[in-house]
Amino acid sequence: MRSTFVPQIAALLGLLFLWEAVVLAFNVPAHVMPTASAVLQDIGTGAALIGRGVARTLLETLLGFAIGAMVGFAFGAAFAWSRALERVLFPLFILSQAIPVIAFGALVVMWLGNGIWSKVAIAAYLTAFPVTVNTCRGMRSVDPQRVALLRSFGAGDWRVFWSLQVPFALPSIMAALKLGISLGLIGAIVGEWFGDTVGLGILLLQAMYMENMPRLWAVILVCGVIGIALYALMEAIERRWVWWRPEL
Amino acid sequence: MMGVVKTVRRAALALGTLAAAAAIATPAAALETVSVRLKWVAQAQFAGVYVAKAKGFYEAEGLDVTINPGGPNLNAESLVASGSDSFAVGGGIESLMASRDKKLPIVGLGMMHQRTPYVFVTMNDSGIKTLKDFKGKKVTTFFTGAQHTLNAMLLKEGVNPADVTITAQAVSMTPFISKEVDVATVTLYNELNVLKARGITNVTVFAPDDYGISVPRDVLITSEKMIAEKPKAVQGFLNATLRGWKYAIQNQGEAVDIVMAAAPGLDKAHQTAMLAEAGRLTIADAGTTKGIAALDMDRLKGAHDLLLNAKVINAPVDFATAFAPQFWDAVPAADKKM
Known part of the structure; x- marks a missing residue:
């Protein structure tokens, strides 16, 4: 298992080396693109600060993701269960996704205040949509013959749901969760832009407006690493517990 | 008459009770x-x-x-x-x-x-010496209000704002530093310091207040x-x-x-x-x-x-x-x- 990460790490190191070499070779000014070493050095000097930001943003992301995944699962299952419900509510879901999340900024702050919950809400909001869509689609794709078979053994709705529909939908739900956790991270960062003093989003804002380029790139790099780590976590969960593929 | 006195007394009593209740509920130190x-x-x-x-x-x-x-x-x-x-x-x-x-x-x-906490700046070598020289130049400003100040300044100096290419300014000062634009808007407390921190001090400043606009x-x-x-x-x-x-x-x-x-x-x-x-x-x-x-x-x-x-x-x-x-x-x- 461990050996599979070697090529990825090699690729990352290679990219950093290339970055450094290109910036030095073309004498790119620091305010356009700082060297990789300057960025890594900034991560080193700002470690305590960035660490605090990571802890905060990660907490917002995971809470938002958990809530969004649960809400998405509930709505997806409800839509799969009732076409009428889907017809009434699903257009609202699509509508909500068509509105840029920043438009909700002031509202979220008015409703949930300036604390962590406004960020969690935005992370959850972004996570929920793909989970809803994929849960519904996954559950709908169950072979009706299997449902008939299970029912012939006397299974009720609940039994069909847990024994057939959920396992059948899980691979597609997992695909949505992988997408959702990245969206949750974006939601948490954007949420911090509605006012806070800690978090990666705030560090990003501060660096941007003071044109502190090494810090800006340091935070971008850290966000990227977190994004990859969260994705890898979801992949590991999938490999461990949701290894089957629906036969289509 | 008696009725009025009675009502007033009752009101005073009620007020007193209220005040006492408030005093008990919120000690003097409550913020x-x-x-x-x-x-x-x-x-x-x-x-x-x-x-x-x-x-x-x-x-x-x-x-x-x-x-x-x-x-x-x-x-x-x-x-x-x-x-x-x-x-x-x-x-x-x-x-x-x-x-x-x-x-x-x-x-x-x-x-x-x-x-006005923001001013308009140009590089000393841009050839822009007065507001009249803004004509035909590229100017960026904050479209959150500063554009009206700029227009008012230009009009006051007899320049038609339509003769100046005015566009919205992004977060970065880089377009100004790399001379893609001739005039940029800076707040005295932030962007001007960003410029100074990058070693750019040879700028001419046009402050709205110097033109009677505050x-x-x-x-x-x-x-x-x-x-x-x-x-x-x-x-x-x-x-x-x-x-x-x-x-x-x-x-x-x-x-x-x-x-x-x-x-x-x-x-x-x-x-x-x-x-x-x-x-x-x-x-x-x-x-x-x-x-x-x-x-x-x-x-x-x-x-x-x-x-x-x-x-x-x-x-x-x-x-x-x-x-x-x-x-x-x-x-x-x-x-x-x-």
Whole structure:
């Protein structure tokens, strides 16, 4: 298992080396693109600060993701269960996704205040949509013959749901969760832009407006690493517990 | 007659009972919980507020103040109008006027920056010596209000703004530094320091105030509801905030440390420079002759007329309801006079 990460790490190191070499070779000014070493050095000097930001943003992301995944699962299952419900509510879901999340900024702050919950809400909001869509689609794709078979053994709705529909939908739900956790991270960062003093989003804002380029790139790099780590976590969960593929 | 006396006595009794009940329910030490929304992220631009909190000035006025930082896409005026926040360090006079024009129930209590906090800059070698030279040049500015100031300046110098290529300015100063644009807009407390930090000092500055145009900014606002229901809290907030600012201007190193403690991601050198400039804007003109955050009504009327001409506001705004100068007038001189 461990050996599979070697090529990825090699690729990352290679990219950093290339970055450094290109910036030095073309004498790119620091305010356009700082060297990789300057960025890594900034991560080193700002470690305590960035660490605090990571802890905060990660907490917002995971809470938002958990809530969004649960809400998405509930709505997806409800839509799969009732076409009428889907017809009434699903257009609202699509509508909500068509509105840029920043438009909700002031509202979220008015409703949930300036604390962590406004960020969690935005992370959850972004996570929920793909989970809803994929849960519904996954559950709908169950072979009706299997449902008939299970029912012939006397299974009720609940039994069909847990024994057939959920396992059948899980691979597609997992695909949505992988997408959702990245969206949750974006939601948490954007949420911090509605006012806070800690978090990666705030560090990003501060660096941007003071044109502190090494810090800006340091935070971008850290966000990227977190994004990859969260994705890898979801992949590991999938490999461990949701290894089957629906036969289509 | 007896009836009236009886009613009055009964009312007095009821009031007395109420007062006693209130006294029991809220001991003298209980603080009124209020919040102040900043129009931007925590930084030295708001040092006075952070100092007032850290130094216990708010507490001394009976207030428990929560400072809520702002950010992009967050409108301090609407958060105060909705009651989500009790007070705010809002945008400029233009934000207050536009909000009043839209019937938002917010009221100006004081004006932190007595002069326009932004200026227009050009490189010394750009060939631009006067505003007349802006003709045919590329100018970027903040489209959140500064464009109207620029237009007014140009018109005053006989330049038709249509003859100048004016576009919205992005976050970065790089297009100006790399000379893609001839003139850029900078705030004295932030972007100008960014330029200096990058070693760019050979710039010519065009300040609106030198052309008789003033757009004071960073207005302290509250809601009509707060003024009607909690005038004591409003007075206390203003007293303590101005005291905080006076302290911050007189003890800038300590004030920067207080801001840095609240928002540790900040750059100290940058914040020190920011506070110095914010302090200068605060004690400019009426800020010294009258006191910190004084409402210089003549100057505010000038800005109002500019906004009306630019059609930022559709109708004249009634200053009697847009401002509540009685609170500033009642701030002890020791808190506001430098």
